[in-house]
Amino acid sequence: MKAGERVRLRLINAALARIVGLRFEGHKPVVVAHDGQPCDPYQPEDGRVVLGPAMRADVMLDMTGKPGQTYRVIDDFYNDLSYKLADLAYDPGKPAREPSSEPLPKLPANPLPEPDLAAAERHEIALQGGMMGGMGMMSGGGMMRGMGMMGGDGATWAMNGMAMTGDGQPDMPPLFAIQRGKSCVLAVRNETAWWHPMHLHGHSFRVTSRNGKPNPRKEWCDTVLVPPRESADLAFVADHPGDWMFHCHVTDHQETGMMGVIRIT
Ligand SMILES: [Cu+2]
Numbered sequence: 363m364k365a366g367e368r369v370r371l372r373l374i375n376a377a378l379a380r381i382v383g384l385r386f387e388g389h390k391p392v393v394v395a396h397d398g399q400p401c402d403p404y405q406p407e408d409g410r411v412v413l414g415p416a417m418r419a420d421v422m423l424d425m426t427g428k429p430g431q432t433y434r435v436i437d438d439f440y441n442d443l444s445y446k447l448a449d450l451a452y453d454p455g456k457p458a459r460e461p462s463s464e465p466l467p468k469l470p471a472n473p474l475p476e477p478d479l480a481a482a483e484r485h486e487i488a489l490q491g492g493m494m495g496g497m498g499m500m501s502g503g504g505m506m507r508g509m510g511m512m513g514g515d516g517a518t519w520a521m522n523g524m525a526m527t528g529d530g531q532p533d534m535p536p537l538f539a540i541q542r543g544k545s546c547v548l549a550v551r552n553e554t555a556w557w558h559p560m561h562l563h564g565h566s567f568r569v570t571s572r573n574g575k576p577n578p579r580k581e582w583c584d585t586v587l588v589p590p591r592e593s594a595d596l597a598f599v600a601d602h603p604g605d606w607m608f609h610c611h612v613t614d615h616q617e618t619g620m621m622g623v624i625r626i627t
Pocket of ligand 1: 556557558559610611612616620
C-alpha cells in the first residue's frame with residue numbers, strides 16, 4: 363500500500379464453515395457492495411466486516427496509515443480464537459497523495475426488478491436441526507420420515523421438515539412453487555443454535571427486515587447470514603423460471619439436509 367491511496371478490496375469468504383469478522387487495525391473500512399450488488403456506502407457496526415461462507419463484500423479503504431508501517435487485519439469472529447489474517451504493509455516512500463476528503467462515490471445499481479412487498483407471496487422457511495435445533499418437534503412428521511430424516515442417510519439438518527442431502531435429490535418436492543414474475547418474500551426463521559449463511563441460486567434478494575424490524579439498509583445480496591434463533595425476510599421478484607437451490611453455504615450443513623429447491627413456473 364501507499365499512504366494516501368484509496369483502495370477497493372473485494373473480499374470473498376471461501377471457507378467451508380468458518381465465519382470471519384475482519385478488523386482493519388488503524389483503518390475504517392467502508393462497505394460499498396454485497397455479493398456484487400452495490401449498496402449505500404456504510405461503515406459496518408463496530409468497524410468489523412462479517413462474512414459467512416460464500417459471502418462477498420466490496421470494501422473501500424482510505425490508506426491513512428504511516429509510510430513504512432504495518433497494520434494487521436484480524437479475524438476475531440469467534441471468542442478467544444482471534445488471529446491475524448493478513449498485514450497491510452505500507453511502502454516506506456512518500457505518500458501517494460494527501461488522504462482524500464471526498465465522500466465515497468456510490469456505485470451505480472445493477473438493473474434488478476424491485477419486489478412489490480404489498481403484493482408479495484410470503485413463504486415461511488424454518489431452519490431446523492443440529493443440537494437443540496427443533497428437530498424433536500417434528501418427530502413422527504410425515505414429510506421428514508418420507509425423506510429419511512434421522513434415518514440412515516445422515517440427515518441432521520432440515521428446512522420445513524424436509525432434508526435434501528448429499529449432491530441433491532432431483533425427485534424431492536420443492537419447498538414451494540411460485541409463478542414467474544411474482545414478488546416473493548422468504549421469511550427465514552433460524553430455529554437452531556448455529557449461524558447459517560443462506561444462499562439462493564439464480565436471484566439476488568433484498569434483506570427487508572430482521573427479527574420483525576425493518577432493515578433500513580435493505581441491501582441486495584444472494585447470501586444472508588442468519589444468527590441462531592433469529593429471522594430475516596428476503597424479498598425478490600421470481601423472474602427466472604426453473605428449480606433453484608436455497609441452501610446453507612456451510613458445506614457440512616448443506617450436505618446433511620439444509621438444502622431445498624424453490625420452483626418458479
Ligand atoms: Cu448452516
